[in-house]
Structures are given as C-alpha cells and as structure tokens.
Amino acid sequence: MDAAHGQQHPPGLYLKVWGLLFILSTLSYLVDFYHLAGYLRWSLIVALMLLKAGLIVAVFMHLRWERAALVGAIVLPPLCLLALLALMLLEARHTLATRLLYFG
Template sequence: MAQEQAEQQQHPIGIYLAIWGLLFVLSVFSYLVDYAGFEGFLRWFLITLFMILKAALIVAVFMHMAWERLAIMAAVLVPPGVLLVMTLLMALEANYTLFTRLVFFLN
C-alpha cells in the first residue's frame, strides 16, 4: 500500500513554476549574450553554459531524475564527461598532426 502511494505522489506545482521561471531567466541571459555583443570564446562559452544549465534543469525536474541520484548522474554527468574526453583526445591528435606537419614541411 505504501509503495502505491509513493508511486502516485505528485510534487508541488510551485517546483514546476520555479523551474519554468529559471528556464525563462536562463533563456533571457542566453539572448543577452548576443545583445551585449560578446564575441569569440566568451560568447560561445556563455551560450553553451546556459544551454547545459537549461538541459540539466529539464532532465532533473521534468524527467523526475532529481530524486534519483544514480539516474541523474548517468544522464547528466556521463555524456558531457565522454564529450570532454573525446574533445581532449581530438586536441591531442591535432597537436600531434600540427607537430608532424611542421617537422616534415619545414625540412
């Protein structure tokens, strides 16, 4: 009986309204990055940061993963971690390629 009640439990509407408000604020900040005229790395870093924060909020609250720690870690932390490792590997490979080109083309 207690398990049925736990499965049917709904979260207060205030949580959802607060998350919608945060999503709206993060979207405004994302648009302000363009409006303020940021350029280069800072612009793309801020846009990506706001995008990741919005995605994390959506996954955590609307997919009910905030209440399951292993699920949120697997869904939110593992994919970006894998992307960072792949980016690191590409950067290392790019340095090796540049070094090889410099050695063989300049001789």
C-alpha cells in the same frame, strides 16, 4: 500516500524552474544582442545551454528524485563523452601546431 498514485510535487517548484529557464534564455539572447565574440560567446552559450538542459532533466523529467544508480547511469556517459571530447580537442591543437611548425 499510496505508491500507485505517484508522487506530487508542488506547482510552485515548476513555476520557479520555468522562471529560471526564462531568465537563462534571456541571458542566452543577450549574449548575441551584445555581440560577444570568440571563446567568450561560445563558452557562455554552451554553459547556459547546459544549465537549461540540466534543469529540464532534473525537474521536468523527475531525475532529481530518482535513485543515485539511475542518475549515474544517465549522467555519467555524457560526462565521459565530454571528457573524451576535451582530450580530442587538446590532441587536435597539438597536431595543428606540429603541422604548422613543420609544414607551414
């Protein structure tokens, strides 16, 4: 295969991913339909959203077939931001607990 023509992926792959995205979207809708609340609701919504975004980036944006250095350059910064966000959440809970203990 000539490099100038690019790489072709089988249409079945795209149809399978489209079907999986449809199933994940249906599950996301069912979270609201069954009136789940609290942390369970939000964790399911975020998990399903991240799965859908990962599938879209991996297959439709062809990141799955890129070199590891490029994948690391694209995926690593958001993962670092998520880790920092988790640390800020822990710090915020500690600060709130301290304020409630001493001022409330």
